[in-house]
Amino acid sequence: SAVISQKPSRDICQRGTSLTIQCQVDSQVTMMFWYRQQPGQSLTLIATANQGSEATYESGFVIDKFPISRPNLTFSTLTVSNMSPEDSSIYLCSVEVGGIQYFGAGTRLSVL
């Protein structure tokens, strides 16, 4: 398994600003995943991040809006840029260990 820590756990932000979410894992992993969970809905994959390469974004998500860094095998960040109220969601970091994805507790973002 894996233990994943996310920061911050929640934040309230103003429209037009940016927020960077941090994800720390207790072991080295090849791939890290970032998901969005909008209110009352299931998880949607934003992007997959490999260490040392550009992140792979899913349809509907772009690097300018959601830049991702992956400086080493235990850490990643997701930035939500130029935020609008539509970005209010829970953002979740995930890693795969032994064929199973494990999740952090998520970051609850509210944009005013």
Place this chain on the structure above:
Amino acid sequence: EDQVTQSPEALRLQEGESSSLNCSYTVSGLRGLFWYRQDPGKGPEFLFTLYSAGEEKEKERLKATLTKKESFLHITAPKPEDSATYLCAVQGSKTSYDKVIFGPGTSLSVIP
């Protein structure tokens, strides 16, 4: 296109009243089907992985089964602490990375 649906959307049970949750999927080459439990304000917690039709897994009051088109999560004599949203997810073999597609979830409430 890979797809996952779940039914019912919500389920209320009396404590001790057994029932089943359904997950129907369409995927090109199933690599794995996953069940997760998600409590409010938390990330998904891994429950089971199933890999081939006919496979079954059990954990306490939960039992997961798999056919070629669907999976069931059977809950025997549920307790109030089983109240949560249960998510089904699939991983297909046609993607070059380990993308997992999540269903919308079933919200389970167990009434004392």
